[in-house]
Amino acid sequence: MTALPEGLTQGTWNLDATHTTVGFTIRHAGISKVRGTFEPTSGSLEVGDSLESLVFAAELDITSVDTNNDGRDDHLRSPDFFDAAQFPEFAFRSTKVESRKVTGDLTLHGVTKEVVLDAEFEGTATDPFGAYRAGFSATTSISRKDFGLTWNAALAAGGVLVGDEVKISVEAEFVAPTAA
Numbered sequence: 042m043t044a045l046p047e048g049l050t051q052g053t054w055n056l057d058a059t060h061t062t063v064g065f066t067i068r069h070a071g072i073s074k075v076r077g078t079f080e081p082t083s084g085s086l087e088v089g090d091s092l093e094s095l096v097f098a099a100e101l102d103i104t105s106v107d108t109n110n111d112g113r114d115d116h117l118r119s120p121d122f123f124d125a126a127q128f129p130e131f132a133f134r135s136t137k138v139e140s141r142k143v144t145g146d147l148t149l150h151g152v153t154k155e156v157v158l159d160a161e162f163e164g165t166a167t168d169p170f171g172a173y174r175a176g177f178s179a180t181t182s183i184s185r186k187d188f189g190l191t192w193n194a195a196l197a198a199g200g201v202l203v204g205d206e207v208k209i210s211v212e213a214e215f216v217a218p219t220a221a
Contacts (some may be wrong), residue, residue, distance in 0.1 A: 042092075042093060042113065043091055043092035043139075044091065044139065045090070045095075046173065048165030049165065050088065051089060051155060053086070053218055054085065054216060054217050055084070055216050056084030056099060056213060056214070056215055057130040057216050058084070060174075061084070061127070061212065061214055062210075062212045063078060063141065063209070064209070064210045065077050065079075065207050065208065066205065066207070068182050068203070068206070070200070071201070074106065075108055077108035078105075078107050079103070079105050079106055079131075079162075079215075080101065080105035081099050081101050081102075082100045082102045082130065083186055084097070084100065085215075086098075086176070086215045091141070092138055093137075093139070094216060095121045096134070096135050097133070097134070097177075098132070098133065098134045099133050099213075100208055101132070102129065102130060103118065103123045103125040103128060104118060106118060118126060122192055123149075124150065128150050131149040132141050133145050134150075136155070141161065141194070143160045143162065144156070144157050144158075150188045150189050151171070151192055152187070152188045152189050154179050154187055157181060158176065159179065159181065160177060160179040161177065162175070162176075162177055163176035163177060172216050173217040174214050174217070177211070177212075177213045177215075178210075178211065178212055179213070180210045181208075181209050182206050182209070183209065185205055185207050186205055
């Protein structure tokens with residue numbers, strides 16, 4: 042068993058959605074990248090007695106997709122992509138935590154696949170209002186086609202409009218359970 046990172050205490054820590062960012066990057070037309078974000082709706086960090094005992098879980102709102110372009114965001118919510126009416130959330134739940142690696146199940150567009158995130162514990166701090174917090178960063182890449190997101194358009198010069206690889210980045214804050 043590996044010791045917990047310094048400052049983490051046992052119990053259920055709640056995700057602070059207002060201090061959490063989930064972003065993505067994907068190739069557009071083979072010449073540039075589009076970046077966007079999703080808003081988390083809920084999440085938790087279950088802390089036991091060792092690093093291996095950690096369980097991360099989070100749900101995100103598909104309708105919150107924001108690429109800074111309303112037309113593109115509406116298209117991403119449509120059945121061509123995320124089909125937000127049928128699949129309004131996507132979720133991640135860890136199954137294994139090791140030093141700097143978090144393995145878990147990502148459910149997106151009704152498909153669940155195992156993914157591995159490169160993760161970093163950013164530390165703990167008490168904010169000015171007395172809440173004890175822990176921060177984490179993580180990145181991974183997925184194939185959107187693995188999740189049934191296959192819409193595309195051919196380009197006149199060859200290639201396709203939307204790349205397959207999606208890079209995901211997470212900056213998350215959790216708030217420690219309060220003492221009774």
